[in-house]
Amino acid sequence: MTGALGGLLVADFSRVLAGPYATMLLADLGADVVKVERPGSGDDTRSWGPPYDVDGTATYYLAVNRNKRSITLDLTDPADLAVARELACRADVVVENFRPGTMARHGLGYADIAETNPRVIYCSVTGFGSGAGADRPGYDLLVQAVGGLMSITGIPPGEPVKTGVAVVDVITGLHATIGVLAALRHREATGEGQHVELSLLSSLLSALVNQASGYVSAGVVPGPLGNAHPSVVPYQVLPTADRPLAVAVGTDAQFAALCAVLDLPAVAADPRYLRNADRVRHRETLTATLTERTLTRPAHELAAALGAVGVPSGPVNDLAGAFDLATELGLAPVVEIDGPGRARPARQVANPITLSHTPAAYRRPPPRLGEHTDAVLDWLAAPPPAAPAAGAAPQTEPSSQESN
Known part of the structure; x- marks a missing residue:
């Protein structure tokens, strides 16, 4: 053996x-x-x-x-x-x-x-x-x-x-x-x-990690948020001109880079969105603004542009697409x-x-x-x-x- x-x-x-x-x-x-x-x-x-x-x-x-x-x-x-x-x-x-x-x-x-x-x-x-x-x-x-x-x-x-x-x-x-x-x-x-x-x-x-911790440590009983994240925004799926796109913005710098790609300089400077905690409080208005722009461009183009500036993103694949990606990456x-x-x-x-x-x-x-x-x-x-x-x-x- x-x-x-x-x-x-x-x-x-x-x-x-x-x-x-x-x-x-x-x-x-x-x-x-x-x-x-x-x-x-x-x-x-x-x-x-x-x-x-x-x-x-x-x-x-x-x-x-x-x-x-x-x-x-x-x-x-x-x-x-x-x-x-x-x-x-x-x-x-x-x-x-x-x-x-x-x-x-x-x-x-x-x-x-x-x-x-x-x-x-x-x-x-x-x-x-x-x-x-x-x-x-x-x-x-x-x-x-x-x-x-x-x-x-x-x-x-x-x-x-x-x-x-x-x-x-x-x-x-x-x-x-x-x-x-x-x-x-x-x-x-x-x-x-x-x-x-x-x-x-x-x-x-x-x-259940962070969700369970939120309950046992702070008494918060969470509910469903669809494809959004309870504590990080925007960390979700956004619609595009052809297919859904996952965007995982984990830092304020990544958020600024996202806004630059979407040509939204005013959003990047808006006090409601400067810090992650601010974006969590105003997730609905921010998501609506971002969606207006993402809907005008195809997912592959946006993913390429975001990847070039260090913003994690990718289209929502089916299993065929997922295995194709893993093969393409040499996995x-x-x-x-x-x-x-x-x-x-x-x-x-x-x-x-x-x-x-x-x-x-x-x-x-x-x-x-x-x-x-x-x-x-x-x-x-x-x-x-x-x-x-x-x-x-x-x-x-x-x-x-x-x-x-």
Whole structure:
């Protein structure tokens, strides 16, 4: 195994998005991730389509499951449950996102596994924690609603709006990855494993950053501002002659430069707009004045002129435009991963983390349901390897022939 996390075995009992996103990030960085799925149906997202790729697989599932091996186990079957326990007891990391108590009822809870495997890092992702909210189902839309995100998203006074992607799941997956890495660092120093717990609600409240801070520090309950910013003006989307343009003016100097490009010297000198706090108080009149000028010029021309004077701006792209831009900038946003039995290589969004010595690697396309069951069962049937010497990485994965 290569990569920053090479030699680590992750038993992935999670499904849908938050947990699988975290385990995919760990896999990209070298961990051997064994994805445990229900026989017959597997991860819920295998059926969440359209769209589908050329092999008929839901692209939702493809988004977060590369570099993993899939095995199917029925946790209500004693023989399969024994296999699941053996896998968890050999793993460096266990990730699960069942409702609190579900894994424990199967004898797979943290206390059960840690008794045999005290070095395990056991990560539990829930919707609302393991206390009074344990019985609440944790769906991204629900958490966006009750967690306040929808109350600050959308155009007033319209209906509250969710984000266009399950952002709470993604944020929680990122937090889970950080928690697992921190726990691994602690284990490296002390030999101790531990239980890492995340909830979608707590992750969202943390991710609300300035809006949440405004409430807890100043008692301000914000509402939706559309594409405007509550504390910085103009930091918003403005209409142009052909398409919307995002303008991110973060300083007074940038505001003066914006006014120069729009040929509005009087606006730049107007006492109502000299400082950002002034512009926030007078956002409506300022926005109306700026819009009169931006509507007379196309977005690409304005973006070029603003960029030349250091004002951040850019047109509102669709996803095709976004990937074209990333490609144009040399960011290589798409990777292709081939595998046996595929009509063509799987096209995947690249891992955004760049490491100079241990870069992300793309070893396997998202697996077919149960694709690696036989290889993993054969490996688990063999005696576990001897404990590694201090500082040495354990050999967790079967040979490349078996694992492919």
